[in-house]
Amino acid sequence: xxxxxxxxxxxxxxxxxxxxxxxxxxxxxxxxxxxxxxxxxxxxxxxxxxxxxxxxxxxxxxxxxxxxxxxxxxxxxxxxxxxxxxxxxxxxxxxxxxxxxxxxxxxxx
Amino acid sequence: xxxxxxxxxxxxxxxxxxxxxxxxxxxxxxxxxxxxxxxxxxxxxxxxxxxxxxxxxxxxxxxxxxxxxxxxxxxxxxxxxxxxxxxxxxxxxxxxxxxxxxxxxxxxxxxxxxxx
Numbered sequence: 553x554x555x556x557x558x559x560x561x562x563x564x565x566x567x568x569x570x571x572x573x574x575x576x577x578x579x580x581x582x583x584x585x586x587x588x589x590x591x592x593x594x595x596x597x598x599x600x601x602x603x604x605x606x607x608x609x610x611x612x613x614x615x616x617x618x619x620x621x622x623x624x625x626x627x628x629x630x631x632x633x634x635x636x637x638x639x640x641x642x643x644x645x646x647x648x649x650x651x652x653x654x655x656x657x658x659x660x661x
Numbered sequence: 662x663x664x665x666x667x668x669x670x671x672x673x674x675x676x677x678x679x680x681x682x683x684x685x686x687x688x689x690x691x692x693x694x695x696x697x698x699x700x701x702x703x704x705x706x707x708x709x710x711x712x713x714x715x716x717x718x719x720x721x722x723x724x725x726x727x728x729x730x731x732x733x734x735x736x737x738x739x740x741x742x743x744x745x746x747x748x749x750x751x752x753x754x755x756x757x758x759x760x761x762x763x764x765x766x767x768x769x770x771x772x773x774x775x776x777x
Binding site: 593596600639641643648650653654656 | 705709752766767770
């Protein structure tokens with residue numbers, strides 16, 4: 553089966569850097585996704601990692617270690633609009649995504 | 662921009678009534694998914710289609726729930742005899758099957774259901 557763990561809540565200050573961790577257990581690995589979800593809105597795609605290492609996309613970067621079953625999402629130069637839930641997800645079977653409970657990030661001025 | 666669209670966005674219904682949600686996926690996408698999400702939780706998988714075939718249903722999908730995708734385009738999710746526990750956001754998503762890379766799933770805005 554699949555199991556995904558991420559912290560429930562995090563807080564940070566505007567302009568700072570925050571790292572949101574995700575650990576997973578999966579039978580067979582087909583990559584790992586990060587989604588952002590603002591309150592009351594649909595999740596939006598942020599990143600997809602299938603190989604080990606860091607992938608950078610502007611202020612957001614995502615890291616994967618397949619041997620450790622571990623990923624993190626790094627957000628730099630935090631802005632107030634980054635306050636949202638960040639969902640870690642892994643594909644299961646034929647690409648349906650299994651999501652963690654999400655990490656609710658609050659950015660303070 | 663023709664993203665995933667869902668209708669209605671909000672629905673309030675009395676317990677015991679039937680409700681139906683519609684989803685129009687991104688036009689070239691052959692896969693369509695239904696998820697349910699409650700406050701403070703991540704989306705939970707309900708079912709998915711490849712073209713018009715329903716390939717998988719979660720144990721969460723009781724016999725009161727039925728989903729269809731009759732022509733491989735739009736889909737409907739019907740909940741019969743609604744219960745208060747059905748109150749949630751119902752998310753539709755679609756993707757294009759790619760053989761060698763992850764299939765990014767794109768979500769619609771969701772349909773909020775409140776059962777009173």
